Amino acid sequence: MKRIAGRTLYTLLVLFLASVAVFYAIRLSGGDATAARLVASATAEDREAFRELLGLNEPIHQQYFTYMGRLLSGDLGVSLTNSSDIFKMLTFHGRNSLILGVTAFTLVFAVGIPLGILAARKRNTWVDGAVMTFSIGGMAVPNFWLALLAIWLFASVWGLLPSAGCCSPRQLIMPAFVLALEGIALTVRMTRSAMLENLESDHVRTLRAGGLSEARVVNKHVLRASFIPIISLMGLRIGQIVGYALVVETIFGWPGLGQVLVNAVLRRDYPVAQFFSLVLVAIVVAGNWAADIGYSLANPRLRKT
Amino acid sequence: MAQTVPSKIGSTQQARSPAETLLSIRNLRTAVSQGEDRFDIVRDLSLDIFPNEIVCLVGESGCGKSITALSVMRLLPTPPVRAIGGEIQFKENDLLTLSDKEMRKVRAEDIAMVFQDPLTSLDPVFSVGSVMTEVIKAHRDLDTNTARTMALEALQEVGLPDPEKRLDSYPHQMSGGMRQRVLIATALVLDPDLLIADEPTTALDVTVQAQILEMLLEEQRQRHMSILLITHDLAVVAGVADRVAVMYAGEIVEQAPVDELFEDPKHPYTQGLLHALPHISVKREKLIPIPGVVPPPQMMPPGCRFAPRCPYALSRCWQERPELEINAGRPLRCFNPQPFVA
Amino acid sequence: MRHNKLLLVGLALGVIVLIAGVLGPQFTGQDYATQNFQNVNQPPLSEGHLFGTDSLGRDLATRTFVGIRVSLIVAAGVTLMSMVAGIVIGMVAGFLGGWIDRSIRGAVDFVWGFPLILVAVLFAAGFGEGLFPVILAVGLVNTAAIARVVRGEVLALKEREFIEAAHAGGLSTFRIMWRHAFPNILGPALVLTSYYVAVAIIAESALSFIGLGAQPPLPSLGQMVADGRNFLRLNHWAATIPGLAIVMMVLSVSLIGDGLRDVFDPRLRHEAKGVDD
Numbered sequence: 001m002k003r004i005a006g007r008t009l010y011t012l013l014v015l016f017l018a019s020v021a022v023f024y025a026i027r028l029s030g031g032d033a034t035a036a037r038l039v040a041s042a043t044a045e046d047r048e049a050f051r052e053l054l055g056l057n058e059p060i061h062q063q064y065f066t067y068m069g070r071l072l073s074g075d076l077g078v079s080l081t082n083s084s085d086i087f088k089m090l091t092f093h094g095r096n097s098l099i100l101g102v103t104a105f106t107l108v109f110a111v112g113i114p115l116g117i118l119a120a121r122k123r124n125t126w127v128d129g130a131v132m133t134f135s136i137g138g139m140a141v142p143n144f145w146l147a148l149l150a151i152w153l154f155a156s157v158w159g160l161l162p163s164a165g166c167c168s169p170r171q172l173i174m175p176a177f178v179l180a181l182e183g184i185a186l187t188v189r190m191t192r193s194a195m196l197e198n199l200e201s202d203h204v205r206t207l208r209a210g211g212l213s214e215a216r217v218v219n220k221h222v223l224r225a226s227f228i229p230i231i232s233l234m235g236l237r238i239g240q241i242v243g244y245a246l247v248v249e250t251i252f253g254w255p256g257l258g259q260v261l262v263n264a265v266l267r268r269d270y271p272v273a274q275f276f277s278l279v280l281v282a283i284v285v286a287g288n289w290a291a292d293i294g295y296s297l298a299n300p301r302l303r304k305t
Numbered sequence: 306m307a308q309t310v311p312s313k314i315g316s317t318q319q320a321r322s323p324a325e326t327l328l329s330i331r332n333l334r335t336a337v338s339q340g341e342d343r344f345d346i347v348r349d350l351s352l353d354i355f356p357n358e359i360v361c362l363v364g365e366s367g368c369g370k371s372i373t374a375l376s377v378m379r380l381l382p383t384p385p386v387r388a389i390g391g392e393i394q395f396k397e398n399d400l401l402t403l404s405d406k407e408m409r410k411v412r413a414e415d416i417a418m419v420f421q422d423p424l425t426s427l428d429p430v431f432s433v434g435s436v437m438t439e440v441i442k443a444h445r446d447l448d449t450n451t452a453r454t455m456a457l458e459a460l461q462e463v464g465l466p467d468p469e470k471r472l473d474s475y476p477h478q479m480s481g482g483m484r485q486r487v488l489i490a491t492a493l494v495l496d497p498d499l500l501i502a503d504e505p506t507t508a509l510d511v512t513v514q515a516q517i518l519e520m521l522l523e524e525q526r527q528r529h530m531s532i533l534l535i536t537h538d539l540a541v542v543a544g545v546a547d548r549v550a551v552m553y554a555g556e557i558v559e560q561a562p563v564d565e566l567f568e569d570p571k572h573p574y575t576q577g578l579l580h581a582l583p584h585i586s587v588k589r590e591k592l593i594p595i596p597g598v599v600p601p602p603q604m605m606p607p608g609c610r611f612a613p614r615c616p617y618a619l620s621r622c623w624q625e626r627p628e629l630e631i632n633a634g635r636p637l638r639c640f641n642p643q644p645f646v647a
Numbered sequence: 648m649r650h651n652k653l654l655l656v657g658l659a660l661g662v663i664v665l666i667a668g669v670l671g672p673q674f675t676g677q678d679y680a681t682q683n684f685q686n687v688n689q690p691p692l693s694e695g696h697l698f699g700t701d702s703l704g705r706d707l708a709t710r711t712f713v714g715i716r717v718s719l720i721v722a723a724g725v726t727l728m729s730m731v732a733g734i735v736i737g738m739v740a741g742f743l744g745g746w747i748d749r750s751i752r753g754a755v756d757f758v759w760g761f762p763l764i765l766v767a768v769l770f771a772a773g774f775g776e777g778l779f780p781v782i783l784a785v786g787l788v789n790t791a792a793i794a795r796v797v798r799g800e801v802l803a804l805k806e807r808e809f810i811e812a813a814h815a816g817g818l819s820t821f822r823i824m825w826r827h828a829f830p831n832i833l834g835p836a837l838v839l840t841s842y843y844v845a846v847a848i849i850a851e852s853a854l855s856f857i858g859l860g861a862q863p864p865l866p867s868l869g870q871m872v873a874d875g876r877n878f879l880r881l882n883h884w885a886a887t888i889p890g891l892a893i894v895m896m897v898l899s900v901s902l903i904g905d906g907l908r909d910v911f912d913p914r915l916r917h918e919a920k921g922v923d924d
Contacts, residue, residue: 014757025773136905140897142849144856145872145890152879152886200382202425208380209420210440210491211412214405224430243762247853251876262857265772273772280765288760300430300475 003296011289018285022277023064026270071275080269089260089272090279096166097256100249101241103176108183108237113230115184116191121218123196131188138185143244147178147251164253175252179244183237190233194226201225228298235291239284327395327531328354328377328416328499334390335369335376337602344602346372346386347555351629354499359525359532361542361563363578364552367599370535371421373552374501377533378418379408395499414444417492421504423484427476433460434472437491444495459490464520482513486520493524500525503535518545539582543567551575554599554610561635571632571642573615579645609640617641654906660899664892668719671712679713679866681705690884701874701885711889714868717778717861718896722847725782729789730840734832736790737797738824741805752798758791763850771859778851781860785850789843796839800832834907841904845897852893868893 058066070076076086119131154174155163165171198204199222207217245258253259257276264272296302335347347369354360362370375381376388379400393400400411412418420426428436437456438449445452453472460468463486476484485505492500502521506514522545525532536542542549546563551572559572570576577595597614606612609622619641629638672679682705690699698707740751758766766788770780804810813823852869854860861867868889875886 014760017757018761022769025769136898136901140845140894140901142852142869142890142893142897144853144869145886145893148872148876148879148886148890151876152883156880202420202422203428205380206420206426206488206491207428207436207440209378209412209418210436210443211409211414212439212443213409216439216443221428221431225428228430239760239762239765243764246764246768247857250857261768262859265768266776266858270772277769277772281761281769284761284765298430300432301477 003302004293007289007292007296011285011292014288015282015285018281019068019278020064022281023067023274024060026274026277027060027063067274071278076275077271079264079272081264081267081272086272086275090257090275093255093257093260094279096254097245097249097258099167099172100175100179100254100256101238101245103172104179104183104241105234105237107176107180108187108241109230109234111180112184112187113191116188117195117223119188119192120195120199128192132192135185135188138181138188141181143178143182144247144251146181147174147248150174150178151251164251166254166256171252171254175248175254178252179241179248182244183240187230187233187237191226191230194229195222198222198225228295231294231298232291234294235288238287238290242280242284242287325356326353327356328352328533329394330373330377330391331394332391333373333376333388333393335372335381335386335388338385338387339603342603343389345555345605346602347376349629350391350552350555350557352550352557352560354531354533356498356531357525357529358547359522359534359545361546361549362533362535362552363537363539363542363549365537365599367601368552369555370537370552371503372555374418374503374533374535377501378412378416379403380418410444413440413492413497414495415497416499416501417495417497418501419485419488419492419503419505422508423481423488424476424508426488427484429476432473432475433479433487437472437487437494440491441494455494456490459494460487462524463487463490463493464516465490481509482517485509485513485517489517489521489524493528496528497530499531499533501533501535504537505534506541507536507538514541521545539578551578554605555602556610556638557629557636558611558638559635560629560637565635570645571635571637572611572639573617573641573643574611576643576645577614609638617643651906653902654909657899657902657904657906660895661903664715664896664899665719667712667892668715671715672709675706675709675712677706677709679705679709679864690882698888699882699884701871701878701882707885707888710866710871711868711892714866714871714889715892715896717865717867718848718851718893721778721782721785721851722844722896725785725789725847726840726844728786729793729843730836732786732790733793734797734829734836737794738801738828738832740794741798741801742820742824742828748798751794755791755794755798758787759795761788763788763846764853767850767854768859771854776859776862778861781851781854785847789846792843793836793839797832797836800835801828804828804831834910838904838908841900841907844900845904848893848896848900 074087078085079089115131115134119128122128151163151174154161161174162168162171195218199218203225204217204222207221208214212221242258245256246262247258248254249256249259250262257280261273261276261280263269264276330350330352333347333350334345336343336345350369350373352360352362352373362373364370372381372386375386377393377400379388381387388401391401395411395415398407398411400408403411427433434453434456437459438452441447441452441455442449447455457468457472460471465471465483465486471479471483471487476487479487485508489502489505500521505521506517509517518541521532521534524530534541534545542563548561549563549566550557550560551566551574552558553574559566559570559575566575567579570579574595577593580593581595595614600606600610600613606623607626608624609615609618609627612618612622615622621640625640627638627640629636631637632639632642686700698711701707701710736751736755740748740755763785767781767784770784771777774780774783810823810827813827818827851860852867852872855867855869856873858870858873861870863870871889872886872893875883875889878885
């Protein structure tokens with residue numbers, strides 16, 4: 001319990017520092033922000049007035065607290081490019097991202113763990129070889145390129161799936177798999193090596209010496225011990241999925257948080273970039289926190305201290 | 306306590322003649338594969354264990370003691386290590402030919418094993434009680450409560466303090482000595498006929514070592530079981546063994562009752578081990594270690610495997626392999642035994 | 648055995664990629680930016696163009712080779728930086744301990760917890776698009792990752808007798824770090840680094856793909872894939888060839904990394920296990 005409280009406090013600190021860092025980073029580009037809304041012919045006075053309007057002339061720490069205050073009161077203004085309400089954008093795009101992210105996350109572990117177990121149990125056979133080849137390949141193929149290949153084959157050549165768009169199940173298939181692939185490949189490797197390590201460990205030998213069946217040893221004890229490192233992997237994977245979503249959502253035209261952020265950065269729509277950076281950073285930090293807590297709960301060594 | 310279990314009554318109460326062997330290893334050969342090559346780790350090993358006795362298997366580390374034990378339990382890391390020849394007769398079965406399922410029945414029920422490192426030999430993610438009940442229920446058709454009671458009794462018997470609380474403890478909450486007691490309790494809970502203890506005290510503090518050995522001896526007397534104790538520590542051997550088998554480089558080189566062996570060791574290797582022991586060589590100025598190390602299985606000398614380190618080696622010893630033959634009433638593998646000078 | 652073969656495959660791929668990146672542009676003898684609207688979207692092996700041309704009629708082979716060169720330069724620069732910085736930071740933290748260690752570890756964990764692409768996008772938001780924020784982001788995250796592992800290795804090493812002996816012998820901490828600890832850390836650090844070379848190549852190409860990395864007319868493989876995607880039906884080669892080049896580069900370093908790990912970490916060789924008594 002103490003550990004969990006400690007990690008939670010640490011997480012809150014990280015969240016605060018990260019929000020400050022993100023805030024400052026994006027403010028660095030504040031000078032450019034005016035470019036998004038103003039035509040080239042705008043005078044220096046116009047720009048100055050606009051900066052004043054956005055509050056960019058206050059001292060920067062004051063800007064931070066003003067901003068956080070407005071964030072908490074739910075008033076973040078509108079996008080500079082299309083004037084949509086930023087909070088409404090969050091609900092719409094957040095929902096889409098949630099669908100894609102949760103599907104990909106589930107795929108990573110629902111596919112990766114069984115494949116890793118299979119490879120470990122069939123060690124040094126062709127099954128193991130095939131799974132590991134897939135795994136090495138999966139980590140070497142950049143997901144944006146895989147996305148294009150998938151679009152080209154499944155949409156253009158064979159016409160099996162829609163090439164882009166949101167949010168029917170058929171439209172979900174390609175982005176979810178592409179987003180999940182690297183995670184699947186990594187999970188396979190981790191699961192396999194954790195299983196192998198435990199299969200040959202002293203404590204498993206003790207269980208075998210106790211006359212437990214191999215199936216029971218593997219399915220209960222080896223799996224459980226192997227699961228602990230995989231839980232850490234899950235937390236990191238939330239972060240990685242957020243990162244890759246920036247790319248994958250952009251390719252598949254999936255209107256999620258990642259696509260919004262990338263477009264905002266490219267168009268220098270800085271209130272949107274500001275807010276969605278914070279949202280994604282918060283998701284990553286929360287993911288790391290969840291992994292930490294899960295790890296503590298699964299590991300008796302940490303649970304009772 | 307566990308002697309109340311019906312299947313055991315016949316075997317433990319019946320008086321046995323010493324001639325009736327419990328475990329009989331005949332010409333065991335265990336090898337490791339490396340790519341296309343195969344090297345013997347244990348060669349031509351024969352050893353009998355009778356009911357109700359303590360046999361010590363002694364030798365330096367790397368000489369194949371643990372591999373012998375794991376061969377009996379059929380717990381070798383296969384591949385690459387595999388028992389490829391010989392027989393291991395236990396009661397009426399050859400353990401090497403049993404099916405996996407039959408072998409599982411033998412483990413813990415008939416032959417149990419305790420390992421060297423109590424720190425790594427307990428499952429870190431399950432409580433002591435849950436693993437013990439799982440082992441019990443793998444062999445007996447009992448409900449969880451009864452199995453738990455059995456586990457509790459076993460923990461009490463091995464002298465674990467506060468056993469009721471310990472049932473729900475995890476390994477990391479206990480000291481090395483406590484963990485070894487838990488491992489021994491797990492091994493004894495089904496009242497096996499033979500306990501194989503592989504260096505059970507090596508990883509423990511000296512004071513704890515003595516307690517654990519004492520407890521093992523007590524258990525052996527009460528249960529009338531046999532123990533195959535594997536150790537490199539001759540002081541331990543002197544204290545507990547009935548008979549001793551000395552192992553070198555995968556082979557047994559000498560075998561004798563404990564008093565005879567300490568009084569009159571015949572094999573130069575046994576003599577060397579005794580010379581390196583403080584209270585035997587008390588008359589000497591200093592201890593004499595055996596020069597050199599056990600050769601790895603890939604680099605075994607062609608003749609006597611001890612020849613490179615032997616002070617009495619003849620040219621014959623380098624060329625020919627000595628057999629284990631009865632010499633002065635005991636099995637000995639040596640062409641040129643010399644009298645022992647303490 | 649198997650790993651040695653994979654290592655060889657990795658090395659062979661690496662040599663091919665290096666030759667393509669270093670000598671390729673000379674070999675084609677064309678300019679990567681010259682457009683020719685009379686000759687767009689040509690398939691590979693068309694006249695004068697080994698890989699064909701892209702949608703602006705530029706020679707795809709030259710662009711791919713220059714793209715490989717850009718990737719290699721970015722990956723090498725980033726990796727060199729993060730390896731040096733990571734090793735130094737990790738060793739300092741591990742050796743000095745105390746509050747220095749705690750604050751370095753805090754900072755490193757902080758950075759390491761964030762996905763690379765997100766960090767790079769944030770940097771691009773701060774500094775504007777281009778290779779600079781990409782290099783900075785990849786360098787920062789990889790430095791943190793390497794420092795983490797190096798610190799762990801140092802802590803393990805500190806317990807080893809020979810380091811204790813060096814301390815007892817009165818050697819200065821700096822001397823112990825440099826002469827005794829560094830050679831032992833280099834192996835694991837190299838293995839790890841090969842993995843992060845792959846990460847750097849993928850990250851650079853992904854960011855260039857979404858338009859935040861290398862800016863035209865400088866070709867980057869990721870950006871070429873992005874350009875090619877609008878013409879998949881006409882000429883998919885403009886997207887598939889640069890993609891394949893990325894795969895080859897990443898595969899090469901991954902295989903080399905796996906091979907190196909076998910060399911440096913014999914614990915992972917299962918063949919030798921179980922022989923000891």
